Amino acid sequence: MNAIDSNAIDSGDTCRRPPVPWRLSGALADLEQAGESEFVRDLLDAFLQDTSTRLESMRKAAASTDLDALAACSHALKGSMLLMSADRLAELCRDIEQLAAGRKHRDYLAMVDQLDVVLRETREAMTFYADGLPRHHPPAPDHSR
Amino acid sequence: MRLLIADDDTVYRMFLGRELSKLGFEVVTACDGAGALAVLEDKAGPSLAILDWSMPGADGIEVCRRVRANSDGRYIYLLLLTARDTPADLIAGMGAGADDYLTKPVNMTELHLRVRAGCRILEFEERSRQLFDDAPIAYHETNTSGVIVRVNRAECRLLGCGAGEILGRRVWDFAVPAQVEKGMAVFQAAVEAPNQRMEDTELEMCGRNGDAVLVRLQQNQVRDSHGAVAGLRCTMLDITELRRQEELLKRQAADLARSNAELEQFAYVASHDLQEPLRMVASFTQLLAKRYAGKLDDKADEYIKYTVDGAKRMQQLIADLLALSRVGTKGGEFRDAPLAEVMSDVLVNLGPAIQESGAAVVQDSLPTVFADRGQMTQLLQNLIGNAIKFRDAKAPQVHISAAEAGDDWIVSVRDNGIGIAPEHAERVFQIFQRLHTRDQYPGTGIGLAVCRKIVERHGGKIWLDSTPGGGTTFHFTLHKCAPGTDESLR
Numbered sequence: 001m002n003a004i005d006s007n008a009i010d011s012g013d014t015c016r017r018p019p020v021p022w023r024l025s026g027a028l029a030d031l032e033q034a035g036e037s038e039f040v041r042d043l044l045d046a047f048l049q050d051t052s053t054r055l056e057s058m059r060k061a062a063a064s065t066d067l068d069a070l071a072a073c074s075h076a077l078k079g080s081m082l083l084m085s086a087d088r089l090a091e092l093c094r095d096i097e098q099l100a101a102g103r104k105h106r107d108y109l110a111m112v113d114q115l116d117v118v119l120r121e122t123r124e125a126m127t128f129y130a131d132g133l134p135r136h137h138p139p140a141p142d143h144s145r
Numbered sequence: 146m147r148l149l150i151a152d153d154d155t156v157y158r159m160f161l162g163r164e165l166s167k168l169g170f171e172v173v174t175a176c177d178g179a180g181a182l183a184v185l186e187d188k189a190g191p192s193l194a195i196l197d198w199s200m201p202g203a204d205g206i207e208v209c210r211r212v213r214a215n216s217d218g219r220y221i222y223l224l225l226l227t228a229r230d231t232p233a234d235l236i237a238g239m240g241a242g243a244d245d246y247l248t249k250p251v252n253m254t255e256l257h258l259r260v261r262a263g264c265r266i267l268e269f270e271e272r273s274r275q276l277f278d279d280a281p282i283a284y285h286e287t288n289t290s291g292v293i294v295r296v297n298r299a300e301c302r303l304l305g306c307g308a309g310e311i312l313g314r315r316v317w318d319f320a321v322p323a324q325v326e327k328g329m330a331v332f333q334a335a336v337e338a339p340n341q342r343m344e345d346t347e348l349e350m351c352g353r354n355g356d357a358v359l360v361r362l363q364q365n366q367v368r369d370s371h372g373a374v375a376g377l378r379c380t381m382l383d384i385t386e387l388r389r390q391e392e393l394l395k396r397q398a399a400d401l402a403r404s405n406a407e408l409e410q411f412a413y414v415a416s417h418d419l420q421e422p423l424r425m426v427a428s429f430t431q432l433l434a435k436r437y438a439g440k441l442d443d444k445a446d447e448y449i450k451y452t453v454d455g456a457k458r459m460q461q462l463i464a465d466l467l468a469l470s471r472v473g474t475k476g477g478e479f480r481d482a483p484l485a486e487v488m489s490d491v492l493v494n495l496g497p498a499i500q501e502s503g504a505a506v507v508q509d510s511l512p513t514v515f516a517d518r519g520q521m522t523q524l525l526q527n528l529i530g531n532a533i534k535f536r537d538a539k540a541p542q543v544h545i546s547a548a549e550a551g552d553d554w555i556v557s558v559r560d561n562g563i564g565i566a567p568e569h570a571e572r573v574f575q576i577f578q579r580l581h582t583r584d585q586y587p588g589t590g591i592g593l594a595v596c597r598k599i600v601e602r603h604g605g606k607i608w609l610d611s612t613p614g615g616g617t618t619f620h621f622t623l624h625k626c627a628p629g630t631d632e633s634l635r
Contacts, residue, residue, distance in 0.1 A: 046156050
């Protein structure tokens with residue numbers, strides 16, 4: 001997989017420098033290179049929307065110490081984070097999943113908060129990147145059953 | 146081809162959907178296990194599904210299990226999508242019925258290759274299903290209890306039932322009442338047999354409209370990956386008509402044999418019993434001719450001559466008919482018969498004719514054959530006798546030879562006589578068929594019919610090559626040795 005840093009990201013222009021920890025790479029970079037920028041933008045939008053909902057589920061599970069639900073939510077989040085090359089987020093999710101699955105006593109709420117912080121940074125980076133991409137029409141509706 | 150993507154992750158649904166649409170798939174999506182099952186339970190639904198392992202409600206593993214358990218004969222290729230990649234996880238996934246798996250994050254090339262592999266398997270499956278359904282022979286598969294789990298159209302036609310009426314029942318449920326126990330027994334024997342393939346069995350089944358259908362049942366074991374019998378794969382060939390025809394042929398053959406035997410017996414008895422009164426007629430007309438020749442008027446002498454001549458001819462005819470019927474009814478045993486010795490007898494018997502005609506009879510080295518020696522003498526005597534009789538102005542030259550032809554000998558009798566026109570080549574072997582008047586060449590027209598009957602009794606055939614004026618060669622075949630005898634040991 002080739003990691004792509006757009007000119008905007010590595011331009012050295014401090015006022016346009018995106019916050020870490022996210023950079024376009026992997027499958028998304030392949031799509032963008034193939035001229036599918038619009039679809040990449042749709043994926044980023046969907047990811048951000050989906051992740052917010054799932055983070056709330058994680059928070060509820062952590063608050064109620066429902067470790068099974070917490071492990072399942074972390075596992076589910078991890079998949080899409082890896083696909084979106086959000087590696088730092090994926091790492092945090094994996095840690096929470098493994099600890100929760102292993103029934104370890106931890107301050108899971110604090111871990112979810114940490115995840116939230118990194119997610120916000122990632123969201124900022126993604127939004128920054130997405131804003132630079134063309135948007136011709138709203139994302140296609142999802143007709144899943 | 147329709148393809149299902151079931152994943153609770155919107156991003157994955159979008160991502161995979163986009164990629165697979167580009168490959169030409171008609172993509173359907175579901176965001177949980179219940180949605181996936183609803184899509185896959187539809188008979189016109191997708192035949193390839195990518196299922197996320199972790200989904201709310203029924204997860205991918207559960208969906209795999211339910212799809213396999215509720216199989217309606219249509220095969221659905223299941224590709225499990227998972228971030229779990231330990232051997233234990235993969236074993237659990239494949240054990241639940243998944244055909245293959247993809248690990249997250251998905252590599253595009255791997256996705257394409259695995260989906261294409263699935264398509265190839267589905268194509269093979271479809272071809273095999275069409276072959277199964279369209280096969281002209283009845284075919285079904287059972288589990289180890291005998292319950293039919295798969296049946297093709299030909300079997301539905303044979304039994305006069307729809308697939309729905311056959312599936313779930315046992316083969317012997319369709320046997321005629323008297324054959325139900327046999328059906329159960331042959332099934333059990335096939336399941337317990339140490340060999341995968343059983344001897345074919347005949348079973349009478351209830352066909353459409355309640356008609357009995359005789360089938361030849363072939364049963365083969367289906368074994369699982371551990372080698373244990375998992376069921377039977379069976380074909381049923383409708384042999385009702387075949388058996389009816391066989392029975393008819395048997396009856397006709399028996400009727401024919403009886404009729405032939407009766408005819409032979411009749412010919413034998415008739416000719417034998419006619420001999421005695423005819424001998425009396427011939428004797429007294431000859432006596433009449435001897436005692437009253439020249440004492441009556443010329444007309445009377447002429448009439449007496451005709452009567453004597455007719456009686457002699459009738460005696461010859463009856464003697465020849467008797468010889469013909471004796472070929473079948475009074476034949477001797479088959480044993481080793483050296484043809485060279487047979488020829489010695491023939492030359493003795495034909496001595497006066499050979500001498501009178503100045504014939505030269507030459508023979509090559511002749512083999513020993515498995516035959517009725519007396520009939521061999523009669524056969525060669527008739528052929529050589531004909532060669533001498535049907536001559537022109539030249540002195541007859543007769544050559545007897547033999548050549549090997551596989552398991553047979555071909556014996557040939559060649560002469561330099563008047564020859565036979567090709568259009569008569571078959572006719573000369575028929576009884577009473579003569580090509581010449583009695584004034585030209587005497588005879589009754591039975592000699593070659595006797596030859597053919599002798600050769601056929603020995604399982605051979607007889608034919609001739611000839612050109613008018615260029616001589617004739619008769620050929621006949623004889624077996625080298627008795628059936629089942631090894632020639633090399635002789």
